[in-house]
Amino acid sequence: MAHTVVRLPAEQIAPLARLYDEAVAARRRHSLIAAGVVAVCIALSCWWGEVKPSVFAANAFRLGDYFWNILPTLRLDQLGTDLAEWYWNLDGWLKLLADTILIAYLGTVFGVIGALALCFLASANLTRNTTIRFAARRLLEFCRTVPEIVFALLFVVAFGLGPMPGVMALAIHTMGALGKLFAEVVENIDMKPVEGATAAGASWVQAVRLAVMPQVLSNFASYGLLRFEINVREAAIMGFVGAGGIGQDLVEAIRKFYYSDVSAILLLIIATVTIIDLVTERIRHRLISMEAGR
Amino acid sequence: MNRARLAFDPAEQARLKALYPQHFRATDAGRITGWVLLGGMALLVAYALWHLGFSLARIGTGLAQLFHFLTLMMPPDPGKQLPLYMHALGETLAIAFLGTFAGAVLALPFGLLAAKNVVRNPLIHTLVRRVLDVFRGVDKLIWALIYVTVVGLGPFAGILAIATSSIGELGKLFSEAVEASDHKPVEGITASGGGPLEGVRFGLFPQVLPVLASQILYYFESNSRQSTIVGIVGAGGLGLHLAEQIRILEWQKVSFLILMMLIMVAVIDFISSRLRFAIIGRRSVRV
Numbered sequence: 001m002a003h004t005v006v007r008l009p010a011e012q013i014a015p016l017a018r019l020y021d022e023a024v025a026a027r028r029r030h031s032l033i034a035a036g037v038v039a040v041c042i043a044l045s046c047w048w049g050e051v052k053p054s055v056f057a058a059n060a061f062r063l064g065d066y067f068w069n070i071l072p073t074l075r076l077d078q079l080g081t082d083l084a085e086w087y088w089n090l091d092g093w094l095k096l097l098a099d100t101i102l103i104a105y106l107g108t109v110f111g112v113i114g115a116l117a118l119c120f121l122a123s124a125n126l127t128r129n130t131t132i133r134f135a136a137r138r139l140l141e142f143c144r145t146v147p148e149i150v151f152a153l154l155f156v157v158a159f160g161l162g163p164m165p166g167v168m169a170l171a172i173h174t175m176g177a178l179g180k181l182f183a184e185v186v187e188n189i190d191m192k193p194v195e196g197a198t199a200a201g202a203s204w205v206q207a208v209r210l211a212v213m214p215q216v217l218s219n220f221a222s223y224g225l226l227r228f229e230i231n232v233r234e235a236a237i238m239g240f241v242g243a244g245g246i247g248q249d250l251v252e253a254i255r256k257f258y259y260s261d262v263s264a265i266l267l268l269i270i271a272t273v274t275i276i277d278l279v280t281e282r283i284r285h286r287l288i289s290m291e292a293g294r
Numbered sequence: 295m296n297r298a299r300l301a302f303d304p305a306e307q308a309r310l311k312a313l314y315p316q317h318f319r320a321t322d323a324g325r326i327t328g329w330v331l332l333g334g335m336a337l338l339v340a341y342a343l344w345h346l347g348f349s350l351a352r353i354g355t356g357l358a359q360l361f362h363f364l365t366l367m368m369p370p371d372p373g374k375q376l377p378l379y380m381h382a383l384g385e386t387l388a389i390a391f392l393g394t395f396a397g398a399v400l401a402l403p404f405g406l407l408a409a410k411n412v413v414r415n416p417l418i419h420t421l422v423r424r425v426l427d428v429f430r431g432v433d434k435l436i437w438a439l440i441y442v443t444v445v446g447l448g449p450f451a452g453i454l455a456i457a458t459s460s461i462g463e464l465g466k467l468f469s470e471a472v473e474a475s476d477h478k479p480v481e482g483i484t485a486s487g488g489g490p491l492e493g494v495r496f497g498l499f500p501q502v503l504p505v506l507a508s509q510i511l512y513y514f515e516s517n518s519r520q521s522t523i524v525g526i527v528g529a530g531g532l533g534l535h536l537a538e539q540i541r542i543l544e545w546q547k548v549s550f551l552i553l554m555m556l557i558m559v560a561v562i563d564f565i566s567s568r569l570r571f572a573i574i575g576r577r578s579v580r581v
Binding site for chain 2: 038041042044045046048049050051056059062063066099102103105106109142145146147149150153154155157158159160162163164165167233234236237240241244250251254255257262266269270273274
């Protein structure tokens with residue numbers, strides 16, 4: 001089938017074409033303004049952040065050099081001994097890794113307990129009293145906004161070196177982060193069971209326990225597991241400020257240029273994090289399918 | 295408020311028990327598993343507490359110390375250091391902005407290479423994905439520490455650290471956006487004689503750019519939080535002063551610096567969420 005292209009007379013096309021051109025020009029203007037703002041911000045940041053492109057270009061090869069240096073020397077004909085040399089301190093590192101996971105676990109457990117205690121107070125549908133709700137929300141917000149490592153710095157000074165301040169820092173931050181998520185879950189529940197429980201004479205605590213908990217438990221567990229993954233990553237850096245875990249050996253290796261140790265510990269951390277991610281992901285999928293199957 | 299309670303006479307109770315035996319059983323399988331799980335977790339907690347050397351005495355003295363510090367923190371006061379801290383705040387913002395920007399720019403090619411429907415070769419896109427995983431899986435503070443040893447102390451190391459992590463995060467998101475995009479516009483452009491690059495530029499970018507822009511803004515928010523702490527390992531910004539003041543126990547300055555961080559984060563959150571809504575409307579960003 002042959003198509004014929006209809007061509008409108010010039011006087012009809014002109015206004016349409018003009019409208020089109022105007023629309024395109026407006027979009028171009030917007031993009032140009034946005035690009036200009038970004039460019040100004042970049043220039044300001046470069047000046048403020050002491051970035052000198054020329055210096056960077058001259059030293060860029062050092063980046064590659066460093067990553068080349070931390071790679072171990074592995075020769076095929078003596079692979080066993082080279083590997084053994086690369087992981088000379090495997091026992092010590094594995095102990096520290098176990099510590100790291102325990103720190104993350106304890107921090108997550110205590111954080112979840114704190115979040116459980118506060119999330120019902122911070123959710124609009126269970127707590128009618130605005131003062132309590134406001135206080136709970138602000139407290140959670142503060143705990144969530146201050147980074148873990150800052151809490152860790154403070155606690156190391158107060159409690160002394162070791163895993164304890166690390167656990168506490170993780171617990172407080174976890175409480176803030178999970179409390180918000182938990183409260184959102186609670187605000188999305190079906191209120192009918194709560195009304196039923198209250199109608200049958202349940203107190204506030206009983207209503208939460210028997211009407212709210214069954215609805216939110218699997219979601220809470222899933223969020224808790226997600227947070228555990230994040231906390232393992234965080235626990236790995238707690239050692240930077242002296243709060244236990246594998247971080248203390250990593251910081252030493254980087255600062256003292258023990259090149260092969262850096263890559264060995266980094267690989268261990270990446271492997272641990274990956275394994276924990278995979279395991280928790282499988283558990284989470286089962287939890288979610290349980291939720292869907294109900 | 296006094297609550298009415300339902301009370302059944304014994305005969306009625308027996309009738310209900312006969313009707314619904316499952317609700318009167320003391321235990322069932324699910325409940326037992328629940329208790330076993332809880333018991334196991336509690337045991338592990340006890341072991342961890344013992345293994346990591348928790349002691350009530352230390353907790354007591356530590357809490358007393360902490361309370362003492364809190365009283366010393368009031369009121370927040372920068373002393374004579376205010377100009378210095380303002381400069382550090384600017385540095386922190388610069389680290390967050392440049393880090394996010396550089397990360398986003400470099401994430402574009404990585405994201406394209408990691409997308410299944412752009413690069414057909416499974417070897418290449420899985421390899422690129424693993425690289426992105428490494429960038430993302432190593433914490434920003436570790437990157438900062440590494441870059442401090444490579445390029446020296448100062449904000450530049452922080453910028454590189456934030457950028458490296460952002461490549462991993464944004465590259466992954468970008469490749470997912472590309473994979474979720476509609477392929478028909480690209481086919482149309484190929485059909486009307488466009489090359490592969492034109493297909494990406496006119497068929498793909500208009501679809502993924504709004505999504506990507508909102509994600510970049512979202513990461514700018516989280517990077518502004520992170521850029522306050524890279525200073526702890528010497529990579530410039532507010533964290534540098536914070537770590538220093540905590541070490542020399544200048545508590546009023548510490549509380550002032552924490553206050554600065556909180557205000558900065560709140561302001562950035564406000565601005566960037568407004569911008570995000572302007573770009574993609576009131577849809578929530580998937581975290």
